Amino acid sequence: MWMIPQLPRTDGATLWFGAFVPTPPEVVWVEVIDVGGRRRLGRRALRPRWAPVEADATPRVWTGRASLDGLAPDRLYRLQLADESGAPIDAASELRTLPLRVPGASENPLTILLGSCFDYSGDGGAAISSFRRLLTAAQFPHLKVLCGDQIYLDLPVSEVIPRDPALTYRHILGKYLRNWAPGGTRLASGYGDLLRRGANLLVSDDHEYWNNYPFAASHVPFTYTAARRALLTRLGTAFCRAFQAEMGEGDGVRALTEIVIGPEGACPGDRLEILAIDGRIERTFTRAHWPADMERLCARLRGLTSPALVVLSQPLFQPAEGAIRRRWVDAGIADFDDYEPLAAALAAAPHDVMILSGDIHCGRIAETSLPGGRRIVEVVASPLSLIPRTSYEEKPADTSFPARPLSPPFRIPSSEIRMRRDPIREDHAVTLAIRARGRSVAVEVSFWSVRTRERIGAAQTFTLT
Numbered sequence: 001m002w003m004i005p006q007l008p009r010t011d012g013a014t015l016w017f018g019a020f021v022p023t024p025p026e027v028v029w030v031e032v033i034d035v036g037g038r039r040r041l042g043r044r045a046l047r048p049r050w051a052p053v054e055a056d057a058t059p060r061v062w063t064g065r066a067s068l069d070g071l072a073p074d075r076l077y078r079l080q081l082a083d084e085s086g087a088p089i090d091a092a093s094e095l096r097t098l099p100l101r102v103p104g105a106s107e108n109p110l111t112i113l114l115g116s117c118f119d120y121s122g123d124g125g126a127a128i129s130s131f132r133r134l135l136t137a138a139q140f141p142h143l144k145v146l147c148g149d150q151i152y153l154d155l156p157v158s159e160v161i162p163r164d165p166a167l168t169y170r171h172i173l174g175k176y177l178r179n180w181a182p183g184g185t186r187l188a189s190g191y192g193d194l195l196r197r198g199a200n201l202l203v204s205d206d207h208e209y210w211n212n213y214p215f216a217a218s219h220v221p222f223t224y225t226a227a228r229r230a231l232l233t234r235l236g237t238a239f240c241r242a243f244q245a246e247m248g249e250g251d252g253v254r255a256l257t258e259i260v261i262g263p264e265g266a267c268p269g270d271r272l273e274i275l276a277i278d279g280r281i282e283r284t285f286t287r288a289h290w291p292a293d294m295e296r297l298c299a300r301l302r303g304l305t306s307p308a309l310v311v312l313s314q315p316l317f318q319p320a321e322g323a324i325r326r327r328w329v330d331a332g333i334a335d336f337d338d339y340e341p342l343a344a345a346l347a348a349a350p351h352d353v354m355i356l357s358g359d360i361h362c363g364r365i366a367e368t369s370l371p372g373g374r375r376i377v378e379v380v381a382s383p384l385s386l387i388p389r390t391s392y393e394e395k396p397a398d399t400s401f402p403a404r405p406l407s408p409p410f411r412i413p414s415s416e417i418r419m420r421r422d423p424i425r426e427d428h429a430v431t432l433a434i435r436a437r438g439r440s441v442a443v444e445v446s447f448w449s450v451r452t453r454e455r456i457g458a459a460q461t462f463t464l465t
């Protein structure tokens, strides 16, 4: 059985469990250790809400989530899954609870790790343990934001996706198991090693399905028929919901995650809103996001009471691809109808916004100042571990925002985009160290090389007001 911390709170977190048995246990035992205080806080009995990834499929896999409560804010805990007798199961997980407000200048910062695009067989797959150094003491991340392509379901092209649905299921399951625990059953290496250390917020991108999902891809023959696209859509979504983010159903909000640091009414510098919208799992040929998610995100942006981090499945400062390329090569969010309300809401936000994203196999920072005086800073981190036989890209940001003229009632003046960090072309992750600075928050952005384990260039600090 596996255990991974998902969304964190000030007093605990949602814990995710994966069980590879015909019937999962009703109760799971978690030993809680306060790392700083070197105290065992005892064993908790949790009752996950289990569901099979796919009913009647074999091998049967169950995933479930349960809430761990009663912890103190901004503390590091070790969580050890155990059996009834207390014997440990799998490698321990770690969790740093969220602080009550954005930390002050002399305190340890609120720390977020950003990454995307991970393939276990790339060079970075073996080297991901290099991030252990980033995952210690004062800089242990309160949250890891993983921005999509957590698996490459459709790659490499030499791999054929089996057409018998029972085998398609097994193929995708194999992808998840190999990426989460390459070469074994424990979350002690590969992506699982990163996932178990600190809380996780995951959004999906195209390779949770196939390149440029939901448009058929020429290099993936499986996607040539509507029936097989429907099968891969159903299974891709089932695995995302099971292994990655918890999502809603029905007409309301489905894949928008909101985390607020700091109490209501706090000074903007003490407060930070984190809004993450999944731009892939509900994508159609005309819109990138689920309408209720986008409506809620736009309302939150227009009503911000503090600076915000906005997580997108794909970068914002990316040119629109146009009618032909969006269909046959790769569509970006500017190619969809719901780019218009998003761009307009960002332009109307009363506080500065930092966009966090991945996807493009290139790391970068770019910034624009809006006519109203607010700023949008975009930080892109991709890849964590490049899938073999693909290449790092040279993708500077678009030159102006918005990426295309918007139609009424969304028309907004265009503003220039400036690169603040030239494209980084190696396996990497980004850390954000966030502290209050008066009525602003200061975000120190560092890029870290997976290969050398060192910082790539100097850290850059952005003051968001």
Ligand SMILES: [Fe+2]
Pocket (backbone or CB within 6 Å): 117, 149, 207, 359, 360, 361, 383
């Ligand atoms: Fe990717």
